[in-house]
Amino acid sequence: MTTYAYHPADGAVLSGHQLTFGYRDHPVACNLDVQIPSGSFTAIIGPNGCGKSTLLRTLCRLLEPQHGEVQLQRHPLAHYSGRELAKQIGLLAQSASAPEGIRVLELVARGRYPHQSWLRQWHQDDEQAVTEALQMTDLTELAHCRVDTLSGGQRQRVWVAMVLAQQTPLILLDEPTTYLDISHQIELLELFHALNHQGGRTLVAVLHDINQACRYASHLIAMRAGCIVAEGSPNEIVTAELMQQVFGLSCSVIPDPVSQTPLIIPHRSPIWL
Amino acid sequence: MNSAWWLIGSRQGAWSWRVNRPTARLGLGLLLLCFALGIWSLYLGSLRLTPEVIWQTLTQPGHSMAHTVILQWRLPRIVMAWVAGMALAIAGGIFQSLLRNPMGSPDVIGFNTGAWSGVLLTVVLFKGSEFAMALGSLLGGCLTAGIIFLLAWQQGLARMRLIIIGIAISALLNAVNIWVMMSASQESALTAVLWSMGSLNGMTWRKCMPVLIGCIPLILLCLSANRPLRQLELGDDIAQATGVRIQSSRLLLLLSATAVAAIATTMTGPIPFIALAAPQIAARLCRDPSPSLLCTGLTGAALLLSADLLAQHALEGIQLPVGIVTISLGGLYLLILLLSEARRSSS
Numbered sequence: 001m002t003t004y005a006y007h008p009a010d011g012a013v014l015s016g017h018q019l020t021f022g023y024r025d026h027p028v029a030c031n032l033d034v035q036i037p038s039g040s041f042t043a044i045i046g047p048n049g050c051g052k053s054t055l056l057r058t059l060c061r062l063l064e065p066q067h068g069e070v071q072l073q074r075h076p077l078a079h080y081s082g083r084e085l086a087k088q089i090g091l092l093a094q095s096a097s098a099p100e101g102i103r104v105l106e107l108v109a110r111g112r113y114p115h116q117s118w119l120r121q122w123h124q125d126d127e128q129a130v131t132e133a134l135q136m137t138d139l140t141e142l143a144h145c146r147v148d149t150l151s152g153g154q155r156q157r158v159w160v161a162m163v164l165a166q167q168t169p170l171i172l173l174d175e176p177t178t179y180l181d182i183s184h185q186i187e188l189l190e191l192f193h194a195l196n197h198q199g200g201r202t203l204v205a206v207l208h209d210i211n212q213a214c215r216y217a218s219h220l221i222a223m224r225a226g227c228i229v230a231e232g233s234p235n236e237i238v239t240a241e242l243m244q245q246v247f248g249l250s251c252s253v254i255p256d257p258v259s260q261t262p263l264i265i266p267h268r269s270p271i272w273l
Numbered sequence: 274m275n276s277a278w279w280l281i282g283s284r285q286g287a288w289s290w291r292v293n294r295p296t297a298r299l300g301l302g303l304l305l306l307c308f309a310l311g312i313w314s315l316y317l318g319s320l321r322l323t324p325e326v327i328w329q330t331l332t333q334p335g336h337s338m339a340h341t342v343i344l345q346w347r348l349p350r351i352v353m354a355w356v357a358g359m360a361l362a363i364a365g366g367i368f369q370s371l372l373r374n375p376m377g378s379p380d381v382i383g384f385n386t387g388a389w390s391g392v393l394l395t396v397v398l399f400k401g402s403e404f405a406m407a408l409g410s411l412l413g414g415c416l417t418a419g420i421i422f423l424l425a426w427q428q429g430l431a432r433m434r435l436i437i438i439g440i441a442i443s444a445l446l447n448a449v450n451i452w453v454m455m456s457a458s459q460e461s462a463l464t465a466v467l468w469s470m471g472s473l474n475g476m477t478w479r480k481c482m483p484v485l486i487g488c489i490p491l492i493l494l495c496l497s498a499n500r501p502l503r504q505l506e507l508g509d510d511i512a513q514a515t516g517v518r519i520q521s522s523r524l525l526l527l528l529s530a531t532a533v534a535a536i537a538t539t540m541t542g543p544i545p546f547i548a549l550a551a552p553q554i555a556a557r558l559c560r561d562p563s564p565s566l567l568c569t570g571l572t573g574a575a576l577l578l579s580a581d582l583l584a585q586h587a588l589e590g591i592q593l594p595v596g597i598v599t600i601s602l603g604g605l606y607l608l609i610l611l612l613s614e615a616r617r618s619s620s
Contacts, residue, residue, distance in 0.1 A: 082518050
């Protein structure tokens with residue numbers, strides 16, 4: 001294992017150094033440096049296929065980088081066992097599948113896996129974590145319902161509850177709001193905001209809606225074609241030029257009348273047929 | 274939230290297990306059923322013994338006729354049915370869960386055909402004894418499974434690929450088997466065909482013991498891997514993100530499921546349908562889509578014991594191979610399942 005004389009900036013809980021990652025012969029990103037500030041709600045934005053989700057997967061070791069290393073609290077990820085890492089980083093994956101007929105309580109309880117062992121399968125801590133996770137996601141009443149009878153928004157909340165029950169200081173969210181209607185999107189983002197602010201957890205989310213990212217995230221990472229184009233707080237970095245650069249979108253940026261964060265208003269670009 | 278669970282051990286202590294109540298009830302019920310079926314099997318037969326005589330025979334040593342019948346003939350057969358039923362059902366449960374396919378079971382994906390090829394070759398080429406046949410079955414089955422796994426493994430388990438390659442290899446081996454049979458003597462062909470039907474007839478401790486020694490540790494190993502198996506059902510990403518070492522867990526589960534089915538098959542021959550149906554029946558009984566492997570195993574044991582009771586006593590004076598009973602029951606079961614599900618979806 002190569003060691004790097006590399007020290008992430010103070011306050012970075014998770015960082016990648018000189019990362020090259022991707023699938024087989026198709027590197028998605030080359031020599032990428034990335035830092036997730038401790039206690040932040042970081043949103044990764046960028047066009048489809050720019051490597052956002054792949055970066056997220058690399059950060060939690062679902063994907064091994066071909067080059068470079070990811071450090072969690074200044075220790076390389078390779079130093080953590082699967083179970084140790086699962087106590088530090090939780091993931092809301094896109095590809096989650098609920099076994100047919102499983103009930104909410106049972107699915108949420110499976111988030112406790114890294115805290116349990118063959119001998120200790122159900123501890124007081126497990127019960128408490130599951131109860132709390134159900135409360136935070138407002139699922140206590142639905143605890144005994146079958147997951148496959150719930151609506152899309154409720155189902156996504158069940159998966160969030162499972163990650164919360166895992167009780168990790170860091171949570172990675174892979175497109176958590178995709179396929180949800182606007183009210184469920186806002187509901188979920190408010191929950192993430194509360195987890196970040198009151199729960200003190202560090203969140204990293206891949207988000208598609210830039211206006212939502214600007215409103216809820218404290219730190220933005222803007223990516224294009226496997227490179228980080230800009231990073232910083234939304235107020236600092238989001239400009240019409242950046243949007244042009246990242247998305248190739250011509251737009252105006254005005255202050256959000258509700259939250260005073262940047263609001264993107266795309267210009268029209270008529271297509272002449 | 275406590276109502277649905279029983280807790281064994283202390284919530285604060287170093288060890289504590291949580292058992293789903295319906296599952297626990299069902300498990301206890303199945304255990305009792307297995308014992309009841311076993312006792313009934315001890316009782317039934319051409320030599321009818323009173324319960325008192327059976328009890329005396331079991332508890333006191335002796336050399337009477339009853340001792341021979343009970344301890345040397347009937348008991349090993351029952352124990353074998355328990356263990357083989359459990360082994361096959363657990364293997365089926367693991368395969369179905371890992372492949373996410375209710376048709377995934379060692380007998381469907383070509384593994385039994387390989388075992389039969391091994392037996393045919395030992396019988397035809399070496400005129401092997403029963404133990405040589407067992408060895409042939411073990412080698413044939415494991416070799417076939419190994420080839421199927423190797424061909425299907427693509428940076429991890431490719432589920433559909435495994436099933437299709439299994440079916441293809443199975444078809445190939447079937448052709449080989451028929452060819453070997455055609456060129457074999459009548460006597461050895463008959464021996465091989467009898468083996469291929471799957472039977473508990475003529476079970477003795479001498480045949481039963483090696484299977485028990487092989488199967489019981491593997492059954493325990495499989496049961497202890499129940500938690501990662503369930504976690505894997507949530508998808509690879511979630512399983513890994515919650516701390517399961519997905520590739521090694523999956524490989525361990527596949528190998529032990531294959532081995533346990535292979536060892537159970539050596540002495541009895543392939544008994545169809547148990548591995549396929551027991552997990553499905555257990556899931557319906559538990560009302561739990563992923564029933565615990567223990568319940569699945571107990572369901573398998575109860576199934577095989579009942580099938581063997583039928584095989585021995587359904588037709589007066591004729592002992593059928595249990596495989597014929599299980600396959601008929603299996604056909605019936607699948608029909609009922611399909612019809613009831615068709616009715617439910619149409620109403």
